[in-house]
Structures are given as C-alpha cells and as structure tokens.
Amino acid sequence: SAVISQKPSRDICQRGTSLTIQCQVDSQVTMMFWYRQQPGQSLTLIATANQGSEATYESGFVIDKFPISRPNLTFSTLTVSNMSPEDSSIYLCSVEGGPQGKEQYFGPGTRLTVT
Amino acid sequence: KQEVTQIPAALSVPEGENLVLNCSFTDSAIYNLQWFRQDPGKGLTSLLLIQSSQREQTSGRLNASLDKSSGRSTLYIAASQPGDSATYLCAVRPRGNAGNMLTFGGGTRLMVKP
Numbered sequence A: 001s002a003v004i005s006q007k008p009s010r011d012i013c014q015r016g017t018s019l020t021i022q023c024q025v026d027s028q029v030t031m032m033f034w035y036r037q038q039p040g041q042s043l044t045l046i047a048t049a050n051q052g053s054e055a056t057y058e059s060g061f062v063i064d065k066f067p068i069s070r071p072n073l074t075f076s077t078l079t080v081s082n083m084s085p086e087d088s089s090i091y092l093c094s095v096e097g098g099p100q101g102k103e104q105y106f107g108p109g110t111r112l113t114v115t
Numbered sequence B: 001k002q003e004v005t006q007i008p009a010a011l012s013v014p015e016g017e018n019l020v021l022n023c024s025f026t027d028s029a030i031y032n033l034q035w036f037r038q039d040p041g042k043g044l045t046s047l048l049l050i051q052s053s054q055r056e057q058t059s060g061r062l063n064a065s066l067d068k069s070s071g072r073s074t075l076y077i078a079a080s081q082p083g084d085s086a087t088y089l090c091a092v093r094p095r096g097n098a099g100n101m102l103t104f105g106g107g108t109r110l111m112v113k114p
Helices: none
Strands: A003-007 A010-013 A017-023 A032-037 A043-050 A068-072 A075-080 A089-097 A102-106 A110-115 B004-007 B009-013 B018-025 B030-038 B044-051 B056-060 B063-068 B072-079 B086-094 B106-114
Touching: A003 A089, A003 B063, A017 A032, A017 A089, A043 A068, A043 A075, A075 A089, A102 B030, A102 B044, A102 B063, A110 B044, A110 B106, B004 B086, B009 B018, B018 B086, B018 B106, B030 B063, B044 B056, B044 B072, B072 B086
Parallel strands: A010 A110, B009 B106
Antiparallel strands: A003 A017, A017 A075, A032 A043, A032 A089, A068 A075, A089 A102, A089 A110, B004 B018, B018 B072, B030 B044, B030 B086, B056 B063, B063 B072, B086 B106
C-alpha cells in the first residue's frame, strides 16, 4: 500500500486568502487525485493530476479556484484560492495502488476552516 | 449516473454485537468495490477491496460480500468493539474509461458502546 502525507493537517484561514496543501507519496505514481469532503458529506473528486500535464477537473471545479501542481511522480499541491466559508472542508489527496493497480489509498486529510 | 446509498446512516450497538452495514449501487457495471473507515476529521483507511468477479473478502473480524447483479454489498463486523466506532464508507469504481472516478456512498456512522 502507498503511504501518503499531507501538509498542513489543519488550518484556519480568513476569507479572501489562499491556502496551498501539499501531498507527498512514498512511491512513484502516475495519477494523484484531490477530493473534497464538506461537513457531514461524502467525498467529491475535485481533479486528477498527472505528472507533466494539466490537471483534469470535474464538473463544478475550475482551475482558477483550485490550481494544482504536479512537478514529479511523488508530489502534488492543491491551492484553494480566494477562500470563502463555503470552502471549509477536509481536502484529501489520493492515489491508486495494489496488485491490480485499482485500490484507492488516501492521505490523512487537511482540515480547512475559513472564517 | 452511478448512485451509491448506504443504510443505515447511523448505528449504535453495544459492545460484542455482530452487525451488518449495507451498501447499494444503481449501475452493476463496476470494476471493484472498496470499503473504507474514517475517524472524525481524518482521512480514509482502506478496509477491504472486492473485485467485480469476487463474492466476498475477509480481513480479521471484517467480511465484505458483493452481489453485483442486485447491486448490493454488505460489510459484516463480528464481535464489535468500541474501537470500531467510526464512519464506514463504500465506494464503487466503474468499468471502462471512467475507471478512475470512484462514487462514494454517504457513509454509516457507527458507535459501539462499552
């Protein structure tokens, strides 16, 4: 299984500011995924990040609001821009792995509160 | 569009009880189904992965079954313990080109009382 770390683990931010979340994986992976979990809700995929190309965003998420970097095969960042209280969520980094490459692993999450 | 439902949304049981969590999905064209555990404010821990060709998987006190034709999976927890208290999520992975897009259920919040 993959070991995933995220920084920061939590943050409290003011409206209108931006926060960059870092995700580090202990092995090289082709794709990294960013999910959002709003309070009391299940997980929603924000985007898929491949190394060397632009991230692919899901419906309802745009690059200007959630820019993503993927500089190498073990690291990615997600920025939450111009934050509002509605952005208060847990943000989770995820990768695929396992013998058949189709088991999903998640990082510990970044708990963001926007005031 | 795949929809995943988990029933019940919340469950409270006394320690030692055996229990079953349910997950249903609308589109049977799945690649696999995965059960996760999430502690409050934390990330997800993978518990069991069932491929579409499999009927069940076991890990310790946990047993997950899959009936693809009826669109159902169950997670059986034997001899529950207070440490099992968490939210349990199921997620299905579709076949084909959308295979990277997991669809999650809403979760079952389990509390095991000592």
